[in-house]
Amino acid sequence: MNIEKSRISPLQFMFAIMCFIRSSSLLSSFFTPIVNQDSWLVIIFGMIVSLPVLWIYISLSKAFPKSNLIEINDLVFGRIGGKIISAFYLWFFFTLTALNLRDLGIFVGKSTMSKTPPVLIIIVFILLCAWAVYYGLEVVTRYGIVFILISSAILLLSFLVSINIMHRESFLPILNQPLKSYIQGTNIITMIPFGELVVFLMIVPYVDFKQKKLVRYFMGGFLLGGLLLLAVILRDLAILGNTLKYFSLPSFETLRIIRLFDSLGHMEILFAILLIILLFFKVTLLFYISLLALSYWLKIETFRPFILPVAALLVAYSFIMFESSMQQTAFAREIIPFFWPIFEMLLPFITLIVAYIRELPKKNREKEKEDVKV
Amino acid sequence: MFKYINKKLRYGFFRLTEQNNHPPKPEDDSKKTQETLISGNLTADLEYIRKLLGTSSDIKMHEFRYGEDFQLKGALVFVDGLVSNEILTESIMKPLIMNRNLSPFQTSSMQKTLDTVRQTILCSGDITEKYTIGELVESCLSGDTVFLSEGFDKALIISSKGWEKRSITEPQTESVVRGPREGFTENFRTNTALIRRRIKSANLRLDHMSIGEKTDTNVCVAYIDGVADPNIVDTVKARLKSINTDAIMDSGYIEQYIEDHPFSLFPTVGYSEKPDVITARMLEGRVAIISDGSPFVTTAPMLLLESFQTSEDYYIRPYFASLLRIFRYLAFIITVSAPAFFIALTTYHQELIPTTLLLTIISAREGTPFPATLEAIILILSFEILREAGVRLPRPLGQAISIVGALVMGEAAVTAGLVGAPMVITIAITAVAEFAVPDQSEAASILRIIFLVLASVLGAYGIALGFLGVLIHLASLKSFGVPYCTNLTFNHNMQDSYIRMPLWFMSKRPKAIVGQDKTRNKTNTPPSPLSKNSSPEENP
Numbered sequence: 001m002n003i004e005k006s007r008i009s010p011l012q013f014m015f016a017i018m019c020f021i022r023s024s025s026l027l028s029s030f031f032t033p034i035v036n037q038d039s040w041l042v043i044i045f046g047m048i049v050s051l052p053v054l055w056i057y058i059s060l061s062k063a064f065p066k067s068n069l070i071e072i073n074d075l076v077f078g079r080i081g082g083k084i085i086s087a088f089y090l091w092f093f094f095t096l097t098a099l100n101l102r103d104l105g106i107f108v109g110k111s112t113m114s115k116t117p118p119v120l121i122i123i124v125f126i127l128l129c130a131w132a133v134y135y136g137l138e139v140v141t142r143y144g145i146v147f148i149l150i151s152s153a154i155l156l157l158s159f160l161v162s163i164n165i166m167h168r169e170s171f172l173p174i175l176n177q178p179l180k181s182y183i184q185g186t187n188i189i190t191m192i193p194f195g196e197l198v199v200f201l202m203i204v205p206y207v208d209f210k211q212k213k214l215v216r217y218f219m220g221g222f223l224l225g226g227l228l229l230l231a232v233i234l235r236d237l238a239i240l241g242n243t244l245k246y247f248s249l250p251s252f253e254t255l256r257i258i259r260l261f262d263s264l265g266h267m268e269i270l271f272a273i274l275l276i277i278l279l280f281f282k283v284t285l286l287f288y289i290s291l292l293a294l295s296y297w298l299k300i301e302t303f304r305p306f307i308l309p310v311a312a313l314l315v316a317y318s319f320i321m322f323e324s325s326m327q328q329t330a331f332a333r334e335i336i337p338f339f340w341p342i343f344e345m346l347l348p349f350i351t352l353i354v355a356y357i358r359e360l361p362k363k364n365r366e367k368e369k370e371d372v373k374v
Numbered sequence: 375m376f377k378y379i380n381k382k383l384r385y386g387f388f389r390l391t392e393q394n395n396h397p398p399k400p401e402d403d404s405k406k407t408q409e410t411l412i413s414g415n416l417t418a419d420l421e422y423i424r425k426l427l428g429t430s431s432d433i434k435m436h437e438f439r440y441g442e443d444f445q446l447k448g449a450l451v452f453v454d455g456l457v458s459n460e461i462l463t464e465s466i467m468k469p470l471i472m473n474r475n476l477s478p479f480q481t482s483s484m485q486k487t488l489d490t491v492r493q494t495i496l497c498s499g500d501i502t503e504k505y506t507i508g509e510l511v512e513s514c515l516s517g518d519t520v521f522l523s524e525g526f527d528k529a530l531i532i533s534s535k536g537w538e539k540r541s542i543t544e545p546q547t548e549s550v551v552r553g554p555r556e557g558f559t560e561n562f563r564t565n566t567a568l569i570r571r572r573i574k575s576a577n578l579r580l581d582h583m584s585i586g587e588k589t590d591t592n593v594c595v596a597y598i599d600g601v602a603d604p605n606i607v608d609t610v611k612a613r614l615k616s617i618n619t620d621a622i623m624d625s626g627y628i629e630q631y632i633e634d635h636p637f638s639l640f641p642t643v644g645y646s647e648k649p650d651v652i653t654a655r656m657l658e659g660r661v662a663i664i665s666d667g668s669p670f671v672t673t674a675p676m677l678l679l680e681s682f683q684t685s686e687d688y689y690i691r692p693y694f695a696s697l698l699r700i701f702r703y704l705a706f707i708i709t710v711s712a713p714a715f716f717i718a719l720t721t722y723h724q725e726l727i728p729t730t731l732l733l734t735i736i737s738a739r740e741g742t743p744f745p746a747t748l749e750a751i752i753l754i755l756s757f758e759i760l761r762e763a764g765v766r767l768p769r770p771l772g773q774a775i776s777i778v779g780a781l782v783m784g785e786a787a788v789t790a791g792l793v794g795a796p797m798v799i800t801i802a803i804t805a806v807a808e809f810a811v812p813d814q815s816e817a818a819s820i821l822r823i824i825f826l827v828l829a830s831v832l833g834a835y836g837i838a839l840g841f842l843g844v845l846i847h848l849a850s851l852k853s854f855g856v857p858y859c860t861n862l863t864f865n866h867n868m869q870d871s872y873i874r875m876p877l878w879f880m881s882k883r884p885k886a887i888v889g890q891d892k893t894r895n896k897t898n899t900p901p902s903p904l905s906k907n908s909s910p911e912e913n914p
Contacts, residue, residue, distance in 0.1 A: 112723065112834050121835065128839055132846040139849040142863050269726050269834055276838040 003295055003302060006138040010209040010217045015144035017200060017221025018228065020285065022151055023278035024193035025232045025251060026103060030332040032233075033245035035185040037171055040233045042182065046189030047226045053195055056348045058218055061204040063352075064361055069201040070296040076355045085347060086297050092343040093199060093293050094317070097286040101126060102318040104279045106325055111252060111272045122318060126311045129284045133291060133307055137206055140288045147281055148228075151274050155231060158267065162239055162258045170241035187337040193229065195344035197222065202289045248325070251275075287314070410507045414527040416447055419507070423451060426511055433514075438467075441476035447524035451510075456517035458536020465497040466519060466532055479525070488526060496521075500533035512590070539564070545647035545669070547812065553689045554650045562592045562666035568649040569596055569664070573656065577601070583614060585665075591622040592666035596652075602659050603889040606854050610661045610674055625668040632663075632674070634853055639817040642853040644676035651685045659888035675854035675887060679861045679871055681813035682706070687874050696873035703872065705810035708803060710821045710844075713750045714829035714837050716800045720746050722833030739794040747830035749793050753801040754826070756783065758819065761805075860886040876900065 008016075032039045064072045069089060074082035104125060105118040113121060132139055200218075209217060236250040239257060247253045255268040291310060295303040322328040355361070413419055420435055427433050432454045440446050450466065473495050479487040492501050504510050504520075510529050514520050517535035542564065545557030558565045566580050577599040584590050593614060597607050613632040622628060629643045630636065644660075646652050647670055652662050655673045663672040682702045687695040719727055720735060727735065742749065760779040764772045784802075788795045804822065808815050821844065828836035851858035861871040867884045869875035881898050883891070 108835050113832070116832075121832075124832070124839060128842055128846070131843070132849075135846070135850040138857075139846060142849040142857075142859075143845055146863060269723060273834060273838045276835065277842065280842050 003292065004137050004203075004206050006136055007206055007208040008138055008141050008203075010207055010213055012141045012144060013200075013203070013207040013209075014217040014221040014224075015148050016141045016203075016281075016285065017197060017218065018148050018225040019144040019278060019281045020197070020200075021193045021222070021225030022148065022228045022232075023275075023282040024196075025229055026107060026249065026275055026279070027192055027332070028233055028236070028250055029248045030192060030329065031185040031188040032250060034181045034188070034333070035177060036245055037173075037237060037242065038175060038177060038182070039185070039237060039244070040171075040230055041175070042185035042189055043226065043230045043233055045182065045186040046194055047223070049186055049190045050194035050222070053190070053345055053348075054197065054218065054222060056345070056352055057198060057201055058215055060348060060352055060355075061201055062214060063355060066205050068203070068205050068292070068296065069198075070293050072201075072351060072355075076351050076358065076360055083297065085351075086293070088347065089343060090290070090293050090297055093202075093286060093290040094314070096196060096199070097283060097290050098314050098317040098321060100279060100283045100286060101314055102321060102328070104276070104283065105318065107249065107275060107279070108272070110249065111268065119315070119319065122315055125280070125283070126287075126315055129280065129287050130307045130311045132284045133288045134304060137203060137288065140284050141203075144281060147277055151278060152228065154270055154274055155228070155235070158255060158258060159231075159235055161260050162235070162254070165257065166235075166238035167241055168238075170238050184333075184337065188333065191336055191340040191344060192332065194222070194226070195340060198344050198348060199286060199289045201348075202292055248329075287311070411505055412507060412510070412522070412527050412529055414525055416449055416522060416524040419522055420449055420451075422507055423511060423514075426507070438471065440470045440473065441478070442474055445478045446476060449522045451514050451520040451522065452534065453514060453517065456515075456537050457519055457534040461498070461534040461536060462519060466521070466534065469495045469497055484526060488528060488530070491521075491523075492530060496530070496532060498532045498534070502531045503528045504531050505529075516590075516592075535563075542568070548646065548648050548651070548685070550684070550686045550689075553685050554648065556649060557647045558649060558652075558664075558669040558671055560667050560669055562594070562664065565649075565664045565669075565671065566594055566596070569653055569656075569662070572649055572653040573598065580664075581611070583611070585614060585617050585628070586620055586622045588620040589622055593622070593628065594664040596656065596662040596664060597660075598656055600891040601657060601883065601889055602661055603887065606659075606675060606856075606887070606889075607661055609854050610663065614663070622665060623667070625663065625665045625670045625672045628663055628665055629672050635851055638847070638851060639820055640678070640848065640851060640858070641813065641816070642674075642676055642851060642858065644673045644680050644813070645670045646673065647671075648685060654685065654688070655680075657894075658883050675856040676858075677853070677856065677861060677884075677886075678848060678859045681811055683870075688877065692874050692876045699874060700872065702810050705807040706814060706818065709805075709807035709811070709818045711825050711837060711841075712800050712804045712807070713754065713822060714825035714840070716797065717746050717750055717826060718829040718833045718837055721830065735794070735796050738796050741791045742794050743792070746794075746797065747826065749797050750801065750826055751823070753793060753797060754804075754822065757801060757805050856886045860884070 028039070031042060035042050060069075060072060064075065067075060070082075070086045073085045073089070076082065077085055101122055105122040108121045109116065109118045204214070207217075232251060236254045237244055239254045240247070240250060244250050252268050252271055255271045258267050260267070287310075291303040291306060294306060294310070295301075322331065410422070416437075420437070424435070433451070434454050435449055435451050437447070437449045440448055448470065450462075452462065470491075476487065476490065476495070488503070492503075504513065505528055510520050510531070513531045517537060519532045519534040521530040521532060539561040540559050542556045542559055544555040548557075556568065558568060570578065570580070575598060579595075579597055579599050581595045583593050583595070585593050595607070595611055595614065610632070614628070617628070617631045619627070619631070625645060629641070629645065633642045635642050644655070646655070652671045652673060656662055660673045660675065663674070665672070682699055684698075687699060720739075724732060739746070744752070756779070760776065760783075763779075764776050766772075767775055784798055787793050788798055808818050811818070821840075825837060825840045828840045830836075832839065848859045849857070849863075861867050861884065867882060867886075869880050870884075878895065878900055879898060881893055881895050883894055885892070
């Protein structure tokens with residue numbers, strides 16, 4: 001079974017990771033009210049805490065270089081056990097896609113199209129994603145680099161034009177909040193953008209790099225993406241200061257405040273378009289990964305007939321998920337930190353341990369697989 | 375499922391064409407004619423040829439006597455107008471008739487006599503022997519002279535092509551300020567010569583084939599052996615061979631028959647009218663297809679990048695060339711999306727327009743009766759019509775029409791309050807920007823309307839979706855196995871994509887296209903007076 005035939009370059013993979021993390025900058029309101037002016041510190045903590053998690057992912061994909069997550073589960077837990085574990089992942093991927101889709105719908109509704117029903121926005125969007133997913137991994141990841149460059153250029157531009165309204169005092173006082181809130185913030189930031197990198201275990205086998213370089217590109221993408229996220233939070237914090245915690249879309253507010261000369265203001269349209277592009281990348285990737293996982297789980301030759309049905313399910317799912325965005329924020333703050341670790345840390349870790357105990361991957365089995373592929 | 379729709383569409387078309395062809399073509403005896411041998415009986419052969427070619431007035435069959443005491447009977451068959459009279463009289467007729475040494479021959483020594491005629495009498499560098507009437511007629515129709523003689527079961531084909539043709543002139547479409555000004559012509563041989571003259575490498579290959587049942591058009595696949603990827607060359611040849619049509623009128627026909635994505639808005643086969651452009655593309659590993667009767671030479675594979683390159687980019691220094699190239703990208707974005715942005719801003723996101731500008735726009739639009747979208751569509755339509763009329767009309771009249779269109783219609787429409795001035799300005803910018811990227815102007819004209827509709831339905835969100843849709847489509851396109859937007863997505867060869875690096879920096883040919891010979895120049899060093907007499911190792 002070999003659904004994805006095209007191979008992407010390591011650089012594309014790295015930028016896909018960066019783009020994935022960068023597109024989470026929308027979600028900064030999940031943790032900014034908890035730690036206020038120390039939000040940027042929390043990102044650094046989150047990156048440090050994420051390192052061992054990434055180590056799990058990298059070890060897994062190093063141990064099974066030719067298998068994606070679903071195949072690894074089958075190899076490690078056997079046929080039935082693997083199917084059960086994979087079902088959890090499948091639900092997780094599916095939920096992530098729906099969550100991001102919902103974010104997009106709400107964001108576009110709030111920022112630019114306040115009178116349009118979100119369902120229309122989401123349906124149009126998911127159809128576009130379906131089109132990209134139809135062409136496969138190469139098309140899904142191709143523009144990662146371009147999107148990152150555009151977003152970095154806009155970030156740099158916004159830094160340059162907003163230096164005059166940045167305040168150093170916004171960052172003070174440092175580290176004066178209860179330890180509990182730092183732990184909570186770090187937990188959220190680790191789980192939401194960084195831990196979600198577990199989805200990349202599905203596409204690592206389709207990247208043509210030498211094994212030694214896997215670490216370099218995986219970590220490179222993670223670090224650069226993290227730095228971009230940090231830069232966004234620093235900018236927002238420097239400009240908004242203590243009011244940061246009151247906004248559900250801090251970056252949007254920041255760009256609304258920035259004024260270039262007297263007449264040019266309201267750069268938020270740039271941010272809106274940028275965010276639509278970035279979320280498009282993320283949703284398409286997640287959608288693709290869900291479908292890939294589904295087709296490996298069901299052992300079918302192609303996922304193409306499933307694209308539209310799954311898209312329809314995603315639209316429905318993203319609507320029935322929460323009743324309001326308050327509920328969603330509460331979910332992100334209070335439930336995700338305890339729920340996501342199951343998929344992002346616990347299951348991969350168990351997989352790694354079981355593989356270690358069962359002395360997998362067996363050399364001859366891998367060889368067999370290679371022979372079959374040749 | 376898209377594939378399914380696509381299949382259904384194609385299948386539908388296929389069935390239609392099948393139905394059209396339902397009565398099977400009457401099997402003519404052309405195959406038989408092809409294989410009929412020359413009999414050796416001059417009168418009979420000429421009669422046969424006359425029967426085949428019919429009563430056309432331009433087909434000349436000149437019977438004459440030659441040799442010792444004019445004992446030999448011969449005939450020349452040619453098409454008047456296709457042959458050069460000078461060659462015909464000076465190199466064929468005169469030597470044949472003046473020669474008095476050729477004695478009559480026996481059947482056994484026929485070949486000897488023929489060789490004598492060929493080697494010592496006829497003054498031509500290109501003489502071939504043919505055996506069948508079919509071949510004979512074919513070469514006669516392509517401008518060669520056929521020499522038949524009583525008792526010979528072979529004919530000599532003497533190359534004597536010399537019809538009236540346009541001389542090499544500066545091309546109308548791709549003018550440059552700096553750079554060569556010669557362009558291809560309609561004449562096949564001139565075009566191959568123009569390429570051969572620029573690439574004096576022994577590896578240049580010009581593989582010939584002919585396409586079209588009726589027109590039998592000469593088509594030549596030109597590439598540089600080693601530089602071009604053999605797979606691409608084979609694909610091009612295979613696709614050319616599979617063209618099943620009766621006529622090729624222009625290289626545009628060939629483009630449409632061999633392109634990868636016939637349903638796409640974007641062209642996946644490139645063309646140019648300038649030999650320097652074509653040779654430069656061949657040196658990057660592309661394959662050129664020259665077809666007789668067309669001054670446009672086709673190249674494949676095509677990358678999106680090619681539309682934004684001009685030959686002049688490489689003839690002027692890199693800074694300005696890069697700037698111009700960035701402007702071209704911007705112009706393409708403007709021509710596709712400027713009306714859409716205008717509509718989105720004025721109808722959905724008024725708060726984003728600076729207040730003073732907003733006031734200007736409002737006062738300009740005050741009293742205009744139509745919604746902005748309709749206004750934009752009317753203006754775009756009238757522009758397209760003006761452009762089409764300007765192209766088709768006789769030149770002096772065309773200018774008059776442009777002036778009437780631009781001044782009278784534009785100015786009057788604004789003063790009469792039918793359309794707002796800001797909208798006229800937007801459409802004007804759009805129209806001008808289109809010509810900065812002529813290769814994509816077809817795609818741009820249609821995309822502009824799609825974007826306009828998206829913007830009027832969904833505002834800025836619609837524009838973002840439109841851009842993403844175009845990007846997805848571009849990423850899915852392939853031209854002869856090469857991804858369409860290879861150089862634009864930071865895969866490789868970024869030294870010649872968004873900007874153009876100095877020439878000495880571009881040491882590698884485009885990785886996605888090229889075959890074996892990957893390097894252009896061995897060293898990446900800038901030219902400097904020091905490195906003149908020393909090797910790069912000594913002078914790092």
